[in-house]
Amino acid sequence: MAVKWLDDPEDHDYDAAADYLSLISEDNAISATVEALKSAVATQRKAKDILRAACLDLLPATNPRVKTDLAKIDAGKKLSPVLLVRGKVLDGVALQIADGYHRVCASYLTDENTPIPCRLVSWQT
Template sequence: MSRKKTSPDWSGDPDLPAARARLSLVASPGTADVLVGLLSAARTDLLDAGDVLHAAQLPPLDRQHPEVARALKRAAKGKPLSPALLVRGDLAAGRALFVADGHATASACCHLGPDTPLACRVVELPAMPL
């Protein structure tokens, strides 16, 4: 007997302040602000959480990690989750996908099952000095 698989509720607002904080650690404040503006306006798509973590060269966090556990509880209760905020990598430049926010949420999706989608906003790194 197969169990009915439901996707988490992705109506939560993106955590743009968290994304800005992480981006400002790897880019100039001006570039971080531009990327946050792009992420704010970007379309939300559903992607495979495992693929996102693989492209970012990140392992899934353990289900006991506090943020993962919180996301799993929210999903189980039907409460909205925030989309992951991503800056596209560049294979030719050797730059992995950057997860500005959502590593724990992507990990939670991996723990929910292999076919659980992850809501993501993906933007390109603008052609400007870092």
């Protein structure tokens, strides 16, 4: 079954992104970066490429959140686009999935080449 997507991230996705980013950066960079995500133009990236760039393992279908997203996919419900913060390969900094790791994994398990709508920005300072 093909994964269906909402046109825009939901408001709570930005809050979740800010919460995660607060673990790895300072408040001023988080606020500016989340604001940039809100106004970023949508793009699409493949599930396999997002996981590779983020240096993250694929979560299994048995993970409760992945399982929930797989059920949504099977039911034909739309998932929220993911929020990404670009890494810096020359500095050894990986892409950050600010919000949507479980959705990326569920999409990958459906088809690793699934095009995922994203909001992708660089860190704002």
